[in-house]
Every structure is written in C-alpha cells, then in structure tokens.
Amino acid sequence: MADENASLPSTARFGDRVDDYVRYRPDYPVALLDWLQREQGVDSSWRVADIGAGTGISSKLFLDAGYRVTAVEPNAPMRTAAEHWLRAYAGFDAVDGGADATGLPDASVDLVTVAQAFHWFDEDAARREFARILRPRGLAAIWWNSRRLNGTRFLEGYEALLLAYGTDYASVAERYADDARMRAWFGAGFRGAARFEHAQQLDFEALRGRLMSSSYAPKAGHPRHEPMLRALRELFDSCAENGTVSFDYDTRIFAGQLA
Template sequence: MTDSTQRFSDRVENYARFRPHYPEALIRFLAELLPASAAIADIGSGTGILSAQLLGAGYTVLAVEPNGPMRQEAERQLGGNPEFRSVIGTAEATTLPDGAAQAITCAQAFHWFDRAQCRFEFQRILREPGIVLLIWNERMAEGPMEEYDRILQESIPEYCVIGRRHLTDG
C-alpha cells in the first residue's frame, strides 16, 4: 500500500499556487466559537493554506504535517510569524503536548486519517472548549456539475457524508 503521507511530495509548488483558500465565512464562524488568542492545531496542514488564514485572524497555529516538502513550504511562507509553530506529526501521533489546543482544524485531510486512532489523539491534545472542525472545499452541484455529482454519489458510496454545514461568502 502507498504511504498517503507522501502523496503530494512531487506537487508542492502546484498545490501551493492553485489550491483554493477557504471562505472568510469559515473564519467568521470560528470567531463565534473561539477568542482570537486561541491555539488551533491545524492537522494535515500541508502548505499552510488554512494556517495562513487562521494566523491572519489572530490565532496561534500549531501546524501538524507529516510530509516534509509540504511542511517546508508552509514554514517558508509562514515561518516569520511568531504565532506559527510547525511540527512533524500525523493525526494519529501529533507530537503536541496534552491540552495544547482549544480547537482542531482538518482542512481537506480528514479522509486520510485513521479515525479510531486520531480520535484518541484529538482528545489528548484538546482543552476547553474542545472544538473540532473538519473542512472541505466543495463544488456546488449546480448546472453541469449536477450530473457529475450524481455519478460520484452512485459510484462511490462513501462520497456522501452526513452532518455538513456549508459556509460560503456568497
């Protein structure tokens, strides 16, 4: 089986340049839940796309990323910010201390995690209020995308996940 933590090693530049950012509505939603001074563990932080947005809102970011090239790109872009801390780790073994974060974010990454193992790790590193946000950029299934979305739903049973909340700027 291929090591999923190394999947993006050969496309870091394109990932950093072309991967979409997250809607500001997400940051506003988070601001309703946490003070700007909160520490957030960004698990599977990649090149730091969400981490940068969290830093911009005043949060301390504990960026956990197992992939060396992805983590190094985030460090290159965000390393000058004193509220940014980059660590080598996985969702199942973050290397963060107990109670290190008031919230956890996982943007476009949760599907790679071992759910049973990361659950215990998340409980270990969280302190009050203990918020976990699982985040995906999803295309809206409108117009020609409706048929594409229908095919995905029929072909991949795991494609549909319950409990979604769409936060958009529009």
C-alpha cells in the first residue's frame, strides 16, 4: 500500500488523531520555563505567541505561570481542542495561522514559542515571520521532547517497532534539527540551549494512545495496523514493571533573538 501520509500537508497530518493527542502526548518539564526565566530574562509580563500550538499543551505551561498566550494553529480540529481545553484561562486566545503567516500584528509579542512543531516549518519563512511579530529585544524559544532511542529494552524495542510498521517514520525522524542546525538558524542572535530529562509512565492503553497520536502510525484499516498493535502488546508485556513502561525523553530547547 502506498504511504498514506506522503501527500498530506503538515497542517493536516494530525486532524484525525486529536483525541489521542490530547490524552496521551507528553507535557513539557517546568524546568524548561524556569530556565527561560532564570537564564533568558523571560517573565510573566511577556506576551507569548505559541506557534504550531496544536492542542495547547505548550500554551498551558505558560498559562499556568500567569502568562498571556496566543495559540497560532492552522489545523482546525487541534485548534478547537485547545480552545475547549484552555477556555478557563483569561489570558488565552487562539488564531488560525501558520508559522509563515501568523496573522499577528508587527512587533506585537515578546516571546515566540515553538514546541514539537519546528520540523514541519519552512525555516526561512518562519524566521522572517517570527522577526516581524517580535518586539525589539524579544526572543524565540524552540524545543522538542526528543524520545530516547536506546538505553532500555523498551526504548530500543519501540524504535524497532516504528521502523518496522511506521508509514513514513524514517522521513519524519530525519526532519528533526540537531543542535548545530538550530544554532545556525538563530545565527548571531543565539542566546543559549539547555536539555532536561522528561518521562511518561504509561500503562498499555496509554502506550497505545501515545503510538496512535503519531502521524506515522498506521490507522485502522491499514494492513500494518493490527500487526503493529500485536507487536506493541508483546513489547509492553515483556518490558512492563508494575503495569507501566517508562517513555523517556530529552527535552531540548534553543533560544535567541531574530534580528
């Protein structure tokens, strides 16, 4: 069967995975926000534009700390999920926009954030747009939860499962920027980078949902879907301790100014 995701634009890849995304995708370590505040001078008076905000996981990190956040998200189901989940926060709003055309006014925000989405952007167009909407001396902060590929039998087995059953897993994985590429993207404005340990403890239902939240996991009806789930069950049963497995990440963040 042809790759079912190959022709999908990045803005549409997660539209039919919103429920799993909301329930099973990881949040981000509070230490990341502490680092931005301590090392980069960010504070809760700063206006945040969260680009590619998805269902609002990254927006919530800042809202919980008292920031005002505009979530910019082109995927309507994901944006609607964010609006529903975060509706109680007075400092939150969401707009239909992308990294190259946010729809926000010139020099209107102090901090541009991108969590788990930068690898889908046109990097040059995004840089121009972020520079346009940032106020003088404003910052951009870009981060990922990078899943660890080895170190435990579960992590190594999960990586092997994705390579065996994922629709376009290898091509998606290759899109993630390494440290050198991110430093080059910021150029002379680069201000710093940090890395934090993070993890989810998942029972089988949550592990299945975490897998199915990924754009490269074949959906029901695809010939690899049921074999993939059987392999996942076998992996879980062989690795679980006290009914869960540890899904481990390194959260990598890069921050700087965009002249």
